[in-house]
Amino acid sequence: MSGDAPVVVVRGDDADASAVAESVTAAGGVVVDGSDGGTPAADASDADAVLAVGEPSLFAFADEVPPAPILPVACGVGRSLSRADVAAAVRALRTGATRTVEHPLLTVTVDGAPVGSALADVTLMTDEPARISEYAVSTPAEHVGTFRADGVVVATPLGSTGYAHAAGGPILAPGTGVVAVPIAPYTTLTESWVRQLPVTLSVERDETDVSLILDDEAVADVPPHAAVELAADGTRPFLRLTEGASDAA
Incomplete structure (x- = not known):
C-alpha cells in the first residue's frame, strides 16, 4: 500500500x-x-x-x-x-517500503504419525542437562551425519536467527532450505548442514530420555531409531521493511 x-x-x-x-x-x-x-x-x-x-x-x-x-x-x-x-x-x-518473503511451515511425524507443525525450529534434546545421546540426520538422497551431542535443532530461515544460530549455525536467507545444528556436540570440530526438505532425524543411541520440541513446545518423547521426519507444508508470508525502519526489520 x-x-x-x-x-x-x-x-x-x-x-x-x-x-x-x-x-x-x-x-x-x-x-x-x-x-x-x-x-x-x-x-x-x-x-x-x-x-x-x-x-x-x-x-x-x-x-x-x-x-x-x-x-x-x-x-x-x-x-x-x-x-x-x-x-x-x-x-x-x-x-x-516493504516486501513479502515466504518461510516454510514444517510438518513433523514420528514413525509416520503426525505430531504437529513448526514455524521456526524442531529440536531433539536430552531431558537431563549435560547428558549426551547419539543423533543422525538424513535426507532421501543421503545420510548427512551422525554425532554425539546434547541434542540437534533443525531451523527454517525464520528460526535460523534464534536457537540454531546460538548453537553455531548460519543465518539462512528465505528459500535456502533448513539448517541442522548439533547442540553442544561431543567434539571440538562442529558442523552444521543446510539441506532441502524433507529431512529426517533419529536418536541412534540414548543415554537418557529425549524430547521432541516444536518451536517452544515439547510434544513427545522419541525412542531410539524412530524416524522424525520434517516436511514442508506450504509457507507463511512475512513482511520485510526495505527502508525507513531499523536494521533489525
Missing part, C-alpha cells in the same frame, strides 16, 4: 500487545480485529500486516493462516522489531 493509513492486526495476549497497538495508532495506523484499541470500521481481511507480539503469538501461526504478512515484534527469531521500531514500521507500510 502507499499513502493510506496502514491497517494492522496486533496479536498478543499481554500488556506488550496493548502498547504496540497504541504505538500503531499514534503513528497513524488503524488497528483492527480483536486487538486492544481495535476499531470495528474494518476487519482483518483489510489488513496490510499482522504484528505478532512475542513468540507465543508468532508460533500460533503454525496452526493458523494469517490474514496478512506477519511482522514479528519482541521475538527471539526472525527479523523481529523492537517495540521502539513499530512507528517506523507503520511509516514503511504507508510509503510502500
